[in-house]
Amino acid sequence: MPARRPAALHFPEEILVLDFSALSSTQPWVQAALGLAGLLLLAGLLERLACLLIGPAVRWLQPLAESGGLGRVLLDRAVLRRATLVVPVLVLHIGLRFVPELSPLVTTVVQNVVAALMVLFIARTLFKVLDLLQRTPDSRAASYARSRSIKAYVQMGKLVVGVATIVIMIAALADKSPLIVLSGFGAMSAVLMLVFQDIIKSFVAGLQIEGNDMMRVGDWIEVPQAGADGAVIDIALNTVKVQNWDKTIVTIPTWKLISESFRNWRGMQESGGRRIKRALMIDADSIDFLSDEQIERLRRIELIADYMQEKANAVKISRAMKLRELGDVMGRVPTNQRRLTNIGTFRAYVQAYLKANSGIHPDMTLMVRMLQPTAEGVPLELYCFTNTIVWVDYETIQSDVFDHLLAILPEFGLRVFQNPSGAGLRAALGEWRRESKPDGALPRVDEAGHRPG
Incomplete structure (x- = not known):
């Protein structure tokens, strides 16, 4: 049985004929659409014109930019490019009230959205300004940041701008006053304090560190509780980064540097000398009078x-x-x-040797003193400063000093105390055997020192 072909569809002719008479310019919605299109075109043209004027404006204001500081930051091309984005939304915000036949509800909604976008673009411009204040090499802020970090202030500024932007954008979209939005945040103050407690504590700690000049970028600090012993490489809002001498990096919360103690070696670095404080342990049995x-x-x-x-x-x-x-x-x-005693004469020699040493700082404290005797000997302590703070040079000078003193001790009849080793014990045992057998006949003993049988 042959398949039945589907019947052809037939539409009335009046449906196929479009009624273009409804698109008359006298229609309200047509006038509103044309007005919006013209406003968008004008906004785009003005934004493009503003972009084209950036180059001539920068060249015209070049002397102000070369002076450095805030002028160079504000005339940066990246800042001006973001600032030009405010132009079209400003045109839209002002021009919407002149669009004919646009309903008040649509006008209000679009103006609120445009106002929120304007706030967003202004905030992005401010973010770029804050970034450049920190990173511009020849700006005053950056030169200040070489010794004292402004990164914490920049981050705090971004946080304030960000919170203000969110509040104003919400108020603009809701067509409410920003104070009403802030009152809503006030009801959540307990939650906000819990969320931002570390940020608040770190910011307050950062103010104390900066105000009291307790730490700068490049300082050598020691924080034993955090395992940090090295140079400060970054001071941020919440954290301080320390690069240890083994090249590991320790991150410390900023507020911990206020609640706990730490050592800053900046005083040593600025003084130009580094302290040597080390003792020679003299064997008490070698101390005697000089003949x-x-x-x-x-x-x-x-x-x-x-x-x-x-x-x-x-x-x-x-x-x-x-x-x-x-x-x-x-x-x-x-x-x-x-x-005269040999140790007193040796102490005078060490004092004279340090004064004559070119690696020892002549204008800083220099003394050689005897400390309280201990079970490990009589400590003869050297207290002086090298004339350099470079670590390698400091260790070289210190090693040379003690190399010489250890080698010259026998000239004064002195010995360094040293716990007996296995070889020393065997030598003492052999000497005892010889003393117990004057004729030189040593008793037979095994390797462990016991007589057989």
Whole structure:
């Protein structure tokens, strides 16, 4: 059975004929549409004209831009380009009231949207200005930021502009006063305080840090609680970044630097000298009086030749006075005589050596002192400053000083205290065996030091 072909569709002729008479310019909606189209065209042309005028305006105001500071920022092409976006929305906002046959409801709604867009474009322009204030290399703000960071203030400014923009845009879209919107935020103050508590605390901490000049970008700080020991590379609204000497980066909340203590080494860096405070542990058994032969030998050391001559004369005068006071017998008893010690002479030598060292700062505190004896020996502490703050040079100077002093100690009959090692114990055991067998016949012992059987 053949398939039935579908019947052809037939439309009335009056449906196929378009009635263009309804598009007459006398119709209200046609007049409104034409007015809006013309207003949009005018806004686009003015925006384009404003973009074309940016180049001549920058060249005309070039002297103001070259002066630096805020003028250079405001005449930046990126700032002016964002500012030109305000022109079309401003034209729309003003021109909507002149569009014929546009209903009041549509006019109000469109004006509110245009007002919100205008606020948004102004805020974006202000954001760009704040960015350039921080990043422009030759602006006054940037030169100030080399020593004191303004990043926290820039971020706080962005936060304030952002919150104000949101409030005004909501008020514009709702056709309400911004105060009414703020009153709504006031009812949520408890929630807002909870959300922004870290930001508020960090901002207050940033003001205290800046006002008291407690820290700058480039300062070397130590924060043991946070594991930070290095240079400050960034001070932001909420955080401070510290690059440790091992090149790791520690991020610390700004408010923690106020609630907890930290050490800033800027004073050392600005003084031009870095402190050496280290002790030599002298073996107490090596401390003794100097004999006349030792005094004669030490007088040939250039650094303490004058010192030894002065002390030798003082000793002679003192002994002569003791002979007259106590008589010939008691006056010659060593205990009754004035004598020099090897550690006192060595202390004078160290003092003279440090004064003659070109790596030690001559105008800062310099002393060599003896501290309280301990179980590890008698500490002889060096307290002085190098004439450089460069870490590598500082360590080199310090190492050279102690290399020399450790090597010259035996010249004064002194020894550095050192806990006995395995080799030292074996040497002491061997010496004891020899002393116990004067004929040199050592008792047979195994490797552990025990006699067999």
